Amino acid sequence: MATTRQAHTVWEGNLIEGKGVVTLDSSGIGDYEVSWPSRAEKANGKTSPEELIAAAHSSCFSMALSNGLATAGTPPTRLNTRAEVTFQPGTGITGIHLTVQGEVPGLDEAGFVKAAEDAKANCPVSQALTGTTITLSASLA
Numbered sequence: 001m002a003t004t005r006q007a008h009t010v011w012e013g014n015l016i017e018g019k020g021v022v023t024l025d026s027s028g029i030g031d032y033e034v035s036w037p038s039r040a041e042k043a044n045g046k047t048s049p050e051e052l053i054a055a056a057h058s059s060c061f062s063m064a065l066s067n068g069l070a071t072a073g074t075p076p077t078r079l080n081t082r083a084e085v086t087f088q089p090g091t092g093i094t095g096i097h098l099t100v101q102g103e104v105p106g107l108d109e110a111g112f113v114k115a116a117e118d119a120k121a122n123c124p125v126s127q128a129l130t131g132t133t134i135t136l137s138a139s140l141a
Helices: 036-040 049-071 109-122 124-128
Strands: 007-012 019-024 030-035 078-088 092-103 134-140
Touching (some): 049 109, 049 124
Antiparallel strands (some): 007 019
16 A cells, blocks of 8 residues: 655745745654755754755665565664765755664674665665665674
8 A cells, every 4th residue: 555645844035045844744743944054054953855865765774674684584683874965056966875884693794785785776765866876885783
């Protein structure tokens, strides 16, 4: 069964001086302020589309990797994934770097890296972001 999730943004003002609020409607877990300076300069307590993409990508990748490892008979004890989304004003998103460190009993480093590469290629968020360079660093704890 397909699922649909919703979020919405209310934006006031122009790009440079304006501001907005992103609301995560489906989960109801919060409202988050966004602004151009939070996107192109420093976060200053506000989020950006790139940070939201990083959150989506790190969680999706972790789920895909966890599933792949468990399916192969080596379920992880813990995965710690960071996604870094690079934004260049005037150009857009120029790349995403995933860093994952895992605790996976019974699996060697090479097996973990292979599973992580597979998750990077096949997680739905990675697939949605085709056209963006996605790199990966993977290691066991």
